[in-house]
Amino acid sequence: MTSRYSEKNKKRNQNRILNVLIAVVVGLILVFGYQLFFSSEPEAVETTAPGEKNTDTNKSEDNFEVEINDEVVENPEDSENSDELEEKTVDGGGPEGPWEPIGTEQEGAHTSSFEKGTVDWEEKIKALEYATGLSREEGMVIWWLGNGGGPEKARGVVSLPENRNTPYEVYLEWIENEGWKPISVKKINK
Structure with a gap:
């Protein structure tokens, strides 16, 4: 028992x-x-090439925390055809805006792609550069680029390597026949 x-x-x-x-x-x-x-330490998609350095060291970081609404600014130049949009210099930009669509080479129905190297991916990167004032030539690191809440929206997190703890969070919106338009840029603390 x-x-x-x-x-x-x-x-x-x-x-x-x-x-x-x-x-x-x-x-x-x-x-x-x-x-x-x-x-809080995501893997970088792109990094600075050896020998490259940041050439924009005089930027003030005091004015970077900006929340912008998605107001559409009308511009008569936006009625140009897509070939002319490729070569157009977009006014404004930087973290404080104002922002316009960056232009596009894509034709027909738009399908968002997060595959590196596609035209849509490259245009998203171009929109991130335009929205933040950073560039890949300066060593901009893309910490994250993905869906921003819908099929025609994207969200990216980018910074320079030395500012990795205070990156920019950028929301983009696809404007038909005009390309990706930044709608919100803010500096975040990790």
Whole structure:
């Protein structure tokens, strides 16, 4: 009789230990999964090439935290055809705006692409450069570029390597036949 009781007790203890271990493993999976998707040190998509350095060291960082609404600014130059838009210099820009669509080489129905090297990807990068005043030539690092809440919206996080803890968060919106338009730029603290 006691052996049956001790066997049952032993099994109960083994089950408790196994349940605790399972809970620990699930907890670790959740922690690592959270860190993977919401890490404060995301992996860079692009980095500065060796020998390149930042040429824009005189920028004041006091005025960079700006939240802009998505007001559309009418510009008569935007009625140009797409070939002329490629060569057009877009007025405004920088973190304080105002912003206009950057122009596009894409024709027909737009499909957003987050695949590096596609025309849509390159135009998103161009819009990020325009919105922040940074450039790949200066060593701009693209920490994240992905969906911004809808099929015609994108969100990017960029900075220069030395400003990695205070990157720009930029929201973009696709304007039909005109390209990606920055609608919000703000400096965030990680």
